[in-house]
Amino acid sequence: MPRIIAVANQKGGVGKTTTALNLAAALADGGARVLLIDLDPQANCTAGLGVDAQPGRSIYNVISDGLPLNEVVVKTPVARLLIAVSHIDLSAAELELVSALAREYALKRALDKAQLDYDYVLIDCPPSLGLLTLNALVAAHEVLIPVQCEFYALAGLAKLLDTVGRIRAALNSELQLAGAVLTMHDNRTRLSKEVVDEVNANFPGRVFKTLVPRSVRVAESPSHGLPVILHDPQGPGAEAYRALAAELAGERMEE
Amino acid sequence: MPRIIAVANQKGGVGKTTTALNLAAALADGGARVLLIDLDPQANCTAGLGVDAQPGRSIYNVISDGLPLNEVVVKTPVARLLIAVSHIDLSAAELELVSALAREYALKRALDKAQLDYDYVLIDCPPSLGLLTLNALVAAHEVLIPVQCEFYALAGLAKLLDTVGRIRAALNSELQLAGAVLTMHDNRTRLSKEVVDEVNANFPGRVFKTLVPRSVRVAESPSHGLPVILHDPQGPGAEAYRALAAELAGERMEE
Ligand SMILES: Nc1ncnc2c1ncn2[C@@H]1O[C@H](COP(=O)(O)OP(=O)(O)OP(=O)(O)O)[C@@H](O)[C@H]1O
Numbered sequence A, B: 001m002p003r004i005i006a007v008a009n010q011k012g013g014v015g016k017t018t019t020a021l022n023l024a025a026a027l028a029d030g031g032a033r034v035l036l037i038d039l040d041p042q043a044n045c046t047a048g049l050g051v052d053a054q055p056g057r058s059i060y061n062v063i064s065d066g067l068p069l070n071e072v073v074v075k076t077p078v079a080r081l082l083i084a085v086s087h088i089d090l091s092a093a094e095l096e097l098v099s100a101l102a103r104e105y106a107l108k109r110a111l112d113k114a115q116l117d118y119d120y121v122l123i124d125c126p127p128s129l130g131l132l133t134l135n136a137l138v139a140a141h142e143v144l145i146p147v148q149c150e151f152y153a154l155a156g157l158a159k160l161l162d163t164v165g166r167i168r169a170a171l172n173s174e175l176q177l178a179g180a181v182l183t184m185h186d187n188r189t190r191l192s193k194e195v196v197d198e199v200n201a202n203f204p205g206r207v208f209k210t211l212v213p214r215s216v217r218v219a220e221s222p223s224h225g226l227p228v229i230l231h232d233p234q235g236p237g238a239e240a241y242r243a244l245a246a247e248l249a250g251e252r253m254e255e
């Protein structure tokens, strides 16, 4: 049974996609079999790995029409890394799900029916706590929270943890916190340092030690359809995501 | 009658809040009377101006309980700039609005009833095309689209313009495009240049000439509860937002 990890934070632009994609690639590069599920209608993970989604054959059809998950799983440029692609059609799912039966279980039902021959399943979530993210939190065993090293990044964390707690109580008793990952860290600025200190103070023992540095190579890599471990293998971004993969593989945080 | 401008883009972290707040401040600094409406449950504009929202007296109560708009409007550190505050309660609005009558008109109804003694009303939207952003697009006369100078920023633009077109056809015939604003521009990287070229090619004549540079002072200013024109008045961020204010005041883009 794979570790199923939702990568979620309703604050926008904090590095959810970048972390889900590059962490998945680093885990695969280290020998694990990994499935990355793109649950964002923007389909950034799909585009970032240079993959094209066909209308009618994306995660939207899995959730909405019950298409089997493996019908939308395709290869990526990384050995042992597969992706369940997204498509802009998925933006209709939030409103469609509102009146559906067992609406929070749509993704979980699809995963339970599928043959998950993976060590890890990572789910990239959109920037909201709507029904797509709720589906990911119900299907997952763990949630990984990217936190950008900037002022606005702290505002939503309490609400996110509160939502995780309520999901655990009402829908998914297994849901644990994998931890918070600090992203776009810039060791030249006081702001980054203040955010790191604040997050460590608020979530003692639940913050990954790896700090992902701000690096233009990381931001460039999706334009080449490659994870940063292939675009700039010796750079600081690749190094950080390999270290994060090792940390994730080696331990689970106590809550 | 004020110019009512929604600042929207479903891609997260592209600079919606930073642009709405700093543009509003620059317009006010130039002599205009400005209302900033924080329509994001994260309440980043509210926090970024150092204001505290009380539960029960935020834009959520205006939309959900019909509280008059001026009951939630408070002063900011900038002369002539007022803010209609947000609160985390607003995250309940998306689901509550789904079954409400005339659900796309909740904000417009509140604005139509209010005495809007302003030259500009700017509405900061959350990172989605859900019912809160739809309410902003129905209440507004114009939409301003911040576009971050990064690869993922291009993916959602077509969908956003499609949504604007559908709103104009079905709900708000006045809705025009104020233009796209390129944010977090870094003239040292090829990536920024590529995005600028791509956006200008896709939206000829509808891109503001002002490029907002990436600047740590801009990212720091909300932690001081100040817009960048007060936190770092001579810096590149303040200069860019003053130039953007002048451009906005001087012209409307032809579509
Ligand atoms: N370590 C980094 N260094 C430099 N740029 C980064 C880094 N991590 C992410 N970025 C860039 O920051 C932007 C936001 O990151 P990303 O899109 O991964 O965030 P997100 O949380 O998935 O956004 P959304 O909320 O829209 O889903 C992207 O342009 C990305 O390339």
Ligand SMILES: Nc1ncnc2c1ncn2[C@@H]1O[C@H](COP(=O)(O)OP(=O)(O)OP(=O)(O)O)[C@@H](O)[C@H]1O
Residues within 6 Å of the ligand: A010, A011, A012, A013, A127, A150, A151, A152, A153, B011, B012, B013, B014, B015, B016, B017, B018, B019, B040, B044, B125, B126, B127, B183, B184, B185, B212, B213, B214, B215, B216, B218, B219, B220, B237
């Ligand atoms: N010109 C700039 N220079 C440096 N940092 C910037 C700039 N503009 C915005 N930022 C920073 O980038 C991050 C994202 O910006 P912001 O929060 O305004 O985006 P947003 O689109 O409102 O995000 P969301 O989608 O969550 O609402 C913030 O931490 C902000 O301080």
Ligand SMILES: [Mg+2]
Residues within 6 Å of the ligand: A016, A017, A018, A040, A044, A124, A125, A126
């Ligand atoms: Mg993303």
Ligand SMILES: [Mg+2]
Residues within 6 Å of the ligand: B016, B017, B018, B040, B044, B124, B125, B126
């Ligand atoms: Mg914002």
